[in-house]
Amino acid sequence: MDRIQATPLVAFAAFLATVALAPTAGAQAPYPSKAVRLIVPSSAGGGSDIIARFLAPKLGERLGQQVVVDNRPGAGTMIGSELVAKAPPDGYTLLMGISTLATNPVIYEKVSYNALTDFSPITLALAAPNILVVHPSLPVKTTKEVIALARSRPGALTYASAGAGTTSHLAGEVFKTMTKTNILHVPYKGNVPAITDLMSGETSMLFATLPTVLPQVQAGRLRGVAVLGAKRSAAIPQLPTLAESGVPGFEVNNWTGLLAPAGTPVAAVNRLNAEVNRIMKLPDVQARLPKEGLRFVEMTPQQFGDFVKSEKEKWAPIVKATGAKAD
Numbered sequence: 599m600d601r602i603q604a605t606p607l608v609a610f611a612a613f614l615a616t617v618a619l620a621p622t623a624g625a626q627a628p629y630p631s632k633a634v635r636l637i638v639p640s641s642a643g644g645g646s647d648i649i650a651r652f653l654a655p656k657l658g659e660r661l662g663q664q665v666v667v668d669n670r671p672g673a674g675t676m677i678g679s680e681l682v683a684k685a686p687p688d689g690y691t692l693l694m695g696i697s698t699l700a701t702n703p704v705i706y707e708k709v710s711y712n713a714l715t716d717f718s719p720i721t722l723a724l725a726a727p728n729i730l731v732v733h734p735s736l737p738v739k740t741t742k743e744v745i746a747l748a749r750s751r752p753g754a755l756t757y758a759s760a761g762a763g764t765t766s767h768l769a770g771e772v773f774k775t776m777t778k779t780n781i782l783h784v785p786y787k788g789n790v791p792a793i794t795d796l797m798s799g800e801t802s803m804l805f806a807t808l809p810t811v812l813p814q815v816q817a818g819r820l821r822g823v824a825v826l827g828a829k830r831s832a833a834i835p836q837l838p839t840l841a842e843s844g845v846p847g848f849e850v851n852n853w854t855g856l857l858a859p860a861g862t863p864v865a866a867v868n869r870l871n872a873e874v875n876r877i878m879k880l881p882d883v884q885a886r887l888p889k890e891g892l893r894f895v896e897m898t899p900q901q902f903g904d905f906v907k908s909e910k911e912k913w914a915p916i917v918k919a920t921g922a923k924a925d
Contacts, residue, residue, distance in 0.1 A: 629689055629863070629865060629866045629869060630661050630662070630663045630689065630690065630866075631663070632663060632690065633663055633664040633665070633666055633690070634657075634658075634661065634663060634664070634665045634666070634689070634690050634691075634692060635665075635666050635668050635690060635691050635692070636650055636653075636654055636665050636666065636667050636668065636692050636693075636694055637668050637670055637678045637679075637681055637682050637691065637692065637693050637694065638650045638667055638668065638669045638670070638671075638678065638694045639670055639671065639672075639675035639676070639677065639678025639679050639693065639694070639695075639696070639698075640669070640671050640675055640678070640696070640760070640788050640789070641669060641671040641787065641788035641789075641790055641791075642669050642790070643788075643789070643790040643810075644760065644788050644789040644790055644810060645696070645726070645789060645807040645809055645810045645852060645854065646694045646696045646854050647667070647669060647694075648809060648810070649694065649723060649724055649809075649854045649892075650667045650694040651667055653665075653723065653874070653877065654666070654667050656877045656880075656883075657870075657873055657874065657877060660873045660876065660877065661869075661873065671787060671788055672787070674698055674702055674706065674761045674762055674763040674764065674924065675696060675698040675699075675702070675761070675763075675764075676698075676702060676706075676709060676710060676711075678693065679693060679695065679698075679699065679702075679711060679713075680710045680711050682717070682857065682858070682859060683710075683711035683712075683716040683717060683859060683860075684711075684859070685859045686859065687718070687858065687859040687860060687861035687862040687863075688862065688863075688866075689858060689862050689863060689866030689867070689870070691858070691859065692720070692856055692857065692858050692870070693717065693856070693857045693858070694854060694855075694856065695717070695854070695855050695856070695857045695906075696852065696853065696854050696855075697764070697765045697851075697852050697853055697909065698763055698764055698765075699713045699717075699857075699906055699909075700713065700906055700909035700910040700912075700913055701763050701764070701765065701768060701909075701910075701913050701917070702763045703910060704910065704913050704914045704917045705762065705763040705768075705917050705922055705923065705924050706762075706763060706924045707924075713906060713910065714903070714906065714907055714910070715860060716859070716860050717857040717858065717859065717860055718857065718858045718859065718860050718861065718862040718867050718899070719855070719857050719899050719900075719902040719903040719906060720855070720856040720857055720858060720867055720870045720871050720874070720899055720902065721855060721856055721870070721871045721874050721875060721896075721897050721898075721899065721902050722853060722854075722855040722895050722896075722897045722901075722902045722905060723854050723855050723856060723874060723878065723894070724853070724854050724878075724887070724892045724893065724894055724895070725851055725852070725853040725854075725892070725893045725894075725895050726807050726808045726809055726851065726852050726853075726891050726892050726893065727807075727808055727825050727826050727827030727831060727849075727850070727851050727852075727891070728765055728766065728769050728805050728806060728807055728808065728825075728826040728827075728850045728851065728852060729805070729806060729807075729808045729811060729815075729822060729823075729824070729825050729826060729831075729834075729837070729891075730744070730773075730803060730804075730805055730822075730823040730824045730825075730826065730840070731796070731803065731804050731806060731811050731814075731815060731820040731821060731822050731823065732744065732802060732803045732804075732820070732821050732823055733796055733797070733799050733801070733802060733803070733820065733821070734818070734819070734820065734821050735799060736802055736803070736821070738823070739821065739823070740823065740824075740843060741823055741824045741838075741840060741843035741844060741845060742843065742844055744803070744823060745777045745779060745844075748777070748779035748780065748781050749778070749779055752779070752780040753780045753781075753782060755781045755782070755802040755803065756781065756782045756783075756784050756801045756802045756803075757770045757773075757781050757782070757783060757784065757801065757802065757803045757804060757805065758784050758785075758786055758792040758793075758795060758796050758800075758801040758803070758804045759783060759784070759785050759786065759792060759804070759805065760785075760786060760788050760789045760792055760806070761785050761786060761787060761788065762785050762923070762924040763924055765805075765807070765850050765851070765852045766789070766792070766804065766805045766806055766807070767783065767785060767805075767922065768850065768913065768916065768917065768920070768922055769805035769826060769850040770783055770805050771783070771917075771920040771921070771922040772848065772850065772916060772920055773805065773840075773845070773848070774920070775919065775920045776845055776847075776848060777845060781802075781803075784801050789806060789807065789810045789811075790810075792804055792806070793806065793810065793811060793814065793820075796820065797814065797819050797820060803823075804820075805826065805850070807852040808825070808831060808833060808834070808891035808892075809833075809890050809891045809892055812833055812834065812890065812891055815834065816834075822834060822837045823837075823843075824837060824838055824839060824840045824842075824843050825837050825838070825839050825840070826839070826840055826848060826849060826850040826851070827839060827849060827851055828841075828849050831888075831891050832888040832889070832891075833888060833889055833890060833891035834891070853895075853909075855897075855902055855905075855906075856870060856871075856874060858870075867899050868899070871898065871899055875896050878894040878896070879894075879896075
């Protein structure tokens with residue numbers, strides 16, 4: 599009798615021991631506990647890809663987990679951006695967001711995500727001015743000569759872009775509007791094919807992010823005409839700004855920042871923000887950035903979110919004024 603009654607007591611004691619040793623319900627491993635995927639919404643070799651591949655190994659070292667770069671180009675960066683917007687908000691899928699987050703909603707009739715509500719902003723990583731470059735065979739060396747040639751041959755010159763809605767596209771439309779010129783837009787699926795065709799002479803010019811074309815300009819394969827920033831770049835100081843070249847008020851910069859799906863834990867967002875900011879302040883990084891035409895702008899997650907909103911508000915009237923379309 600005693601043996602029969604003791605059996606359930608032993609079983610119950612074993613159950614209590616199991617419960618005591620089991621993880622607390624809802625407990626989570628410290629972030630990160632596995633590899634992090636960094637989605638680049640553009641093709642390999644482009645500006646955001648270059649920055650992602652520079653940042654990923656350094657971020658991985660600081661996180662103690664591998665950060666894997668995953669290129670998902672297409673649809674004006676919307677394919678990769680949508681993938682992140684709909685990913686689990688656990689901090690393991692991140693977006694290397696670029697300026698198109700702010701420009702796509704004002705140039706495309708339909709965007710499958712909301713740039714302001716479907717992401718948790720982490721930080722603005724780097725900014726760079728755009729630059730006007732031409733094929734060396736084009737008989738121009740200054741902005742005034744580009745304008746004069748375009749006016750003398752309306753519709754004959756072409757400008758390549760990294761795709762509809764990118765800053766390289768919108769820079770071209772702003773340039774046409776401000777200079778009263780007629781230059782045909784030729785969109786490509788990223789910076790790399792646009793640069794390749796420009797170097798082969800298939801197009802006349804390109805408004806590109808400085809780091810993506812700097813090597814070609816330095817090698818003489820492309821000719822730099824003007825920087826589209828507010829001031830000259832330390833990477834190519836001999837090149838004037840468009841404002842200096844007779845087109846005042848013209849400024850188009852590109853930026854790259856880190857975002858996660860909306861609802862990502864605040865602790866993960868803050869950890870990523872702190873680590874990226876620490877990386878960008880490293881002496882070797884600070885020494886390298888100016889040489890490549892890049893500039894670090896430190897921001898909190900809140901500041902970065904406000905920045906994306908302000909960029910969208912800035913471009914909306916510009917797109918309307920230029921009549922730019924997602925052709």
